[in-house]
Amino acid sequence: MKLFIAEKPSMAAELAKCLPGPLVRKDGYIETGGGIVTWVFGHILRQAEPGEYDEKYKKWRAADLPIIPTEWKLLVADSCMKQFNIIKALIHRAAEIIHAGDPDREGQLLVDEVLGYTHNEKPVLRILLNALDEKSIKKALTNLRSNQDFFNLNQSALARSRADWLVGMNLSRAFTLAAQSAGHDITLPIGRVKTPTLALVVRREREIKNFKAADYFLIKADIKHENGSFKASWKAKEEQLGRDSEGRLVDPVIAQALIEKMEKAQEDVSIVSCDTNEKKEPQRLPFSLSALQVLAGKKYGYDPQAVLTGAQNLYEKKLTSYPRSDCDFLPESQKADATVILANLCNSQQEELAIWSSKADTKIKSRAWNDKKITAHHAIIPTEVPCKINTLPEIERNLYFLIAQAYVAQFYPVHVYNQTRAELEYAGEDFVANGRVIVTMGWKELYGGEVKEEEDEDSKTLPNMQKGDKAEFISAALEKRTTKPPVRFTSSTLLQAMKEIHKYVKNPELKKHLKDVSGIGTEATRASIIKELTVRSFLEEKKKYLYPTESAYLLIDALPEELTYPDSTAIWEIIFNRMVEGKAELTSFIGQQTEFITSLCLKAKEVQIENRDANVVKCPRCKQGVLKLRNGKNGAFWGCSRFPDCRGTCNDKDGQPQL
Structure with a gap:
């Protein structure tokens, strides 16, 4: 059997x-x-x-x-x-x-x-x-394959499971006991992934609170060439005075002096260089779960857990492929299914999908079809089961639309445009102008104005000109800008930060090696981690933005950097991936984690956790713990919260310690 x-x-x-x-x-x-x-x-x-x-x-x-x-x-x-x-x-x-x-x-x-x-x-x-x-x-x-072929995948999963147990069971106890010794009535749940995730929100909030707005200036010049007019942006030289550490022009006197200098100059504008290169943007890849969660969050405001649930429902209705995928690519053998899938989308009762699908060209092979990029699963795509999209609940309808749109895009040409960059000189100052001309709209036809890469200046058309040409300076104007604080995380952008964790690691050398790692957590767990932090009152959501609570500050401030920065857990993700490839061993990894956990438990015993409650009384004996009212066999007394490390006690007098 x-x-x-x-x-x-x-x-x-x-x-x-x-x-x-x-x-x-x-x-x-x-x-x-x-x-x-x-x-x-x-x-x-x-x-x-x-x-x-x-x-x-x-x-x-x-x-x-x-x-x-x-x-x-x-x-x-x-x-x-x-x-x-x-x-x-x-x-x-x-x-x-x-x-x-x-x-x-x-x-x-x-x-x-x-x-x-x-x-x-x-x-x-x-x-x-x-x-x-x-x-x-x-x-x-x-x-069917032998299950033994997946032994390394099993070892990777065991490593993740056991590492999470060691961190959660030991460090939650160690730092909760340290917090309670300082008089806090709190349990501090510590996790390999959730703690550095929470720390991202805490640090972002502190950046916002400590942010000081500063004005800076841009200089834009109107230039007239014989083949047409255009705008150019002033570019500071290395020795330019009046700039801040970010290279922005912040001195209004110097900025105005530059304008006056340009207005007074009586000379032609010189075109120092003008290069036009053909650029190609390949088709947007189909979705992994994280990519779908991020885009659905931005476009529809859905939180990651709702997207996961909706994608799971579509999967169980057989309308889309496996949802918990961390892969953006597709097996080459499945390209043969495109004719049926596109035909179904033509009859999906969704006007845009029907029009786009009817114009798709199955002879086009995008970069998404790549067997070398496939592991156990592939990107999320529509199946060959027909879908009457308008009969679906709203969230499933919108998710199916995004998944189908990305799939159809694979059968449109690459987006081609000519990018022009002109460098100019006038009155001893340097200027630059960028522009582009679309040659082939390609797959971006499906996304209209949604996909914009540096639109303002770069997307404008420049007149035909060559190195050595002369042009006329018309005028220059100052544009005053104000620096803005970083934006608070939403559930979707926090999930994106978890996936792109290399951007937040502290070690600059490690940062270089982490771009190929698919972040911290898994496709299936990231949304639940964010939800857990909210349910346990470490994060609160207000008008879609996430704010840390007082408990979050207490937790992150109590912990050493090894737990609050994602460096260590990102390294572990590298090791988990190496295990899948058979290049790392479970026993060796657990040995390393044992040393790591042991060192952090020792640190917990030495940590000093602040207690800002004005009503607490410091233990007069150890000066670290606080006095807590207790009941002994001889009645009420006050004892140190660091017991048994400190045995300081004193009598109770009318509910107060008698020091």
Whole structure:
């Protein structure tokens, strides 16, 4: 008997439909002529809590840290016990098992966990389901692989899971105890990904609060060439006075003097150089989940969790491919499906999609079709299942539109334009003028005015001119600008920052190496991390912008930089990727994390956490803790919050410590 273990009931149902023979639904599984299909509910096995390793860990004590398991324990989640026993019995009956978890790191682990926990020794094959329509499933059934091929993916997922446990269980205890010693009645949840994510918002808010607006000046000149007029921008020389550290002209007296100098000069403008180059912009890539979350957030105001839910619904309706993808590329073999997909989009009852699809050219092969860029999954695209888009709920309708639009764009030509850059000289000053002329609109026809790259000056047309030409100076004017503070994060832009984490690392050398890493967190977890920070009152959302709470400031200020900057966790993501490639080992990584956790637990014992509550009384003995009212066998007394490290006490007098 063949046993298929799917990641969730909906996937199991679609898989069963594509197997031969009649379907018979049973409690927790489906019988077919081609085998039995059962399912898990995500991780039905959970990692043991510290207190389940040893009773003494149920009480939080700094002396017990760090807690490092010698053998890692998994336990069946209480809510999943019935389904687990069904799966266990089916594994015992099976002759062959097909692992049908989602085609990613977590999907690999959660079925492997069950197989390992039940000590399975039956042969295991792997099916990769990137879409749930009948054609995709039947094609996947003919391309089964040995589950052993995905051992490295399993090790990467285990490394992530265990590293998160070590950070969360140890450092949450260590720094919560330090905060409580300083008199704070708070629990500080620390996570490998969520803590540096929260720190991004805290630092951004402080930048905004400390920001001081400053005026600066631009100088724009009107120039007349025999072939037409245009504007040129003044460009400061290296030795120019009156500039700030960013190179902006900030001295109004010097700025006005430059204008007067130009107005008085009696000479021609010299065209020092004028170069025109043909530029090509390739088609916008189809979407990974993060890219879809970011664009849907900007265009429709959807938060990342809503986008994930909507994309999952489209997937379960078989209208789009697997949503939790971190890939922007497509397998070359799927290009053959384009004729059917485009024909369906022509009949989608959405006017723009219908027009665009009818003009698409399937002979065009964009950069998206690249087998070398595909891992376990590919970009999110429409399936071959027809979609009447107007029958979908609003969020699904808009997401399907974006996904289809990006897909159709792959069958339009590249965007071609001529970019001209002219350098000018006048009155001893340098000027520059940029312009572009569109040669082929190409794929940007689908996006109209949405896709704008440095539009103002660069997109204007310049007259035909050559190096050595002369032109006439007409006038110059000052444009006063004011610097603006950085913009607060929204859920979508914070998710984008998590994906583009190389921009926020502190180490400049590390920054160079992180551009190829797909950020911190996973496609499936980033939205839930942001939501958790909000639910636990470390972030609050006001008019779509995220603000840190007082608890957020307390947490981030209490922690060492190793936890608040993304450098360390970004390095871990590199190691996780190397594990997938077989270039790093789980045991070595956990050894490194053990050293890291141990050093941070020691730092927690030394950290000084400020308590701004005017009503607290410092312990007169250690000068670090605060006095807390306690009840002893002889009645009420005041004791140091750092007990047992400090045993300072004093009597209580009318609810106040008698110092």
